[in-house]
Amino acid sequence: MECRSIKELIVRYSSGDIEETEKVLVDEHIRGCSRCEQYFLHSEKLWDALDAWKEIEPGREFVAKFWNKVSAQEDKARTGFFGWLKGFRPKLAVSGALATVFIVGMFTFALLGPGKLDGVFRSTDEKDEIILIELDRATNTETSELLAIYGPWDNSFDVNGNGGMN
Amino acid sequence: MQSDIELMLRTKDGDDGAFSELMKRHYKGVVNYIYRFTNMRDNSEDLAQEVFFRVYRSAKNYRPEAKFSTWLYKIATNVSLTHLKGRPKNLSLDEIEETKGDIEDRRVQISDDIIYRKEMKEHIFKALESLPEREKVAIMLCKYEGFSYEEVSEVLECTVGAVKAYVYRGRMKLIDILESHLAQGGGYGM
Numbered sequence: 619m620e621c622r623s624i625k626e627l628i629v630r631y632s633s634g635d636i637e638e639t640e641k642v643l644v645d646e647h648i649r650g651c652s653r654c655e656q657y658f659l660h661s662e663k664l665w666d667a668l669d670a671w672k673e674i675e676p677g678r679e680f681v682a683k684f685w686n687k688v689s690a691q692e693d694k695a696r697t698g699f700f701g702w703l704k705g706f707r708p709k710l711a712v713s714g715a716l717a718t719v720f721i722v723g724m725f726t727f728a729l730l731g732p733g734k735l736d737g738v739f740r741s742t743d744e745k746d747e748i749i750l751i752e753l754d755r756a757t758n759t760e761t762s763e764l765l766a767i768y769g770p771w772d773n774s775f776d777v778n779g780n781g782g783m784n
Numbered sequence: 785m786q787s788d789i790e791l792m793l794r795t796k797d798g799d800d801g802a803f804s805e806l807m808k809r810h811y812k813g814v815v816n817y818i819y820r821f822t823n824m825r826d827n828s829e830d831l832a833q834e835v836f837f838r839v840y841r842s843a844k845n846y847r848p849e850a851k852f853s854t855w856l857y858k859i860a861t862n863v864s865l866t867h868l869k870g871r872p873k874n875l876s877l878d879e880i881e882e883t884k885g886d887i888e889d890r891r892v893q894i895s896d897d898i899i900y901r902k903e904m905k906e907h908i909f910k911a912l913e914s915l916p917e918r919e920k921v922a923i924m925l926c927k928y929e930g931f932s933y934e935e936v937s938e939v940l941e942c943t944v945g946a947v948k949a950y951v952y953r954g955r956m957k958l959i960d961i962l963e964s965h966l967a968q969g970g971g972y973g974m
Contacts, residue, residue, distance in 0.1 A: 625956060626952055626956065629952045629955045629956050629959075630952060632955070633951065633952070633955070635948065656967075657959065659966075660959045660962075660963060660966040660967070661955070661959055663966045664955060664958055664959055664962065664966060665927065665955075667904065667908070667962065667965070667966060668908055668927050668928075670900070670901050670904035670905055670908065671820060671901075671904070671905040671908050671909070672901065672905075673812075673816045674815065674816060674819055674825060674828070675812075676811060676812055676815040676816075676828075676829055676832070677829065680807065680811045680815075680829065680832070680833075681804050681807050681808060681811070683833065684807060684833055684836055684837070685800070685804075687833060687837065688837070688840065691837075
């Protein structure tokens, strides 16, 4: 049997999980193979070597600490959101009122601040009025000029449609 | 003496005393399992608290389908793995441990054996750390917690044959990794 195959059998041998026939195979092999014999010794040592990592002794208050933690968690869950709300409601109201006053103040200042009324209402109205007067005047002038080609207007119509332009 | 399952069923019915009894039975094992899994002594108790907290919280939904300890160690494994994955890579684990480690007590004369044990512990941790997750868990549960292959198969949710394969492969790798230390021998069963 090859050394490579025998290694797994060696590990199983050390684990106590090996058939009698396999055990004989391993014994025979390691008698004639120094490397596998060495591997067998290492395999036997390994499990005990892992004991070099000793256990630690946890604190005796472990259980008490656990229940303290549970109580703290339960308190937190019980008071959670409502507790926060209760504690912060007055502060929240004051903050809200201040924020509202601030926002309203900012709007008022922006709309009615110094010079805003003149700029927004009076001067615009005045300009609009001038524009409208000029437009009206221009329209009248243009209309008069267009109608002039028809000559003076005769207003002497009767109810039957007689009369009119000369 | 009541079984773990009976105590867990009492916990499910609101008996906190039963859960205290369960913790007293298992906390040392869980703390040490996490300690060996993470190599962080300072955190192992906190993480063990987290494990029991999860168990306690899920007591309402507990069904005695599997052995309590396999369920407990499955949670402990998950908590340890989550902790290791979130750990900064460059953190020196051994130095954190050193401040409170077993050689901290300067009243005791530091002997060669203690130094050897400490060094060996570091080599073992590194060797175990280098194994694939399932091989590491299988070996740790078998070696340190005395679990049978069947119990490990419940924790890892795989067949008994797969657990044996994990253990054998893991042992073979550990022999290769720790070869020089195994050749040196020592006073701890070596």
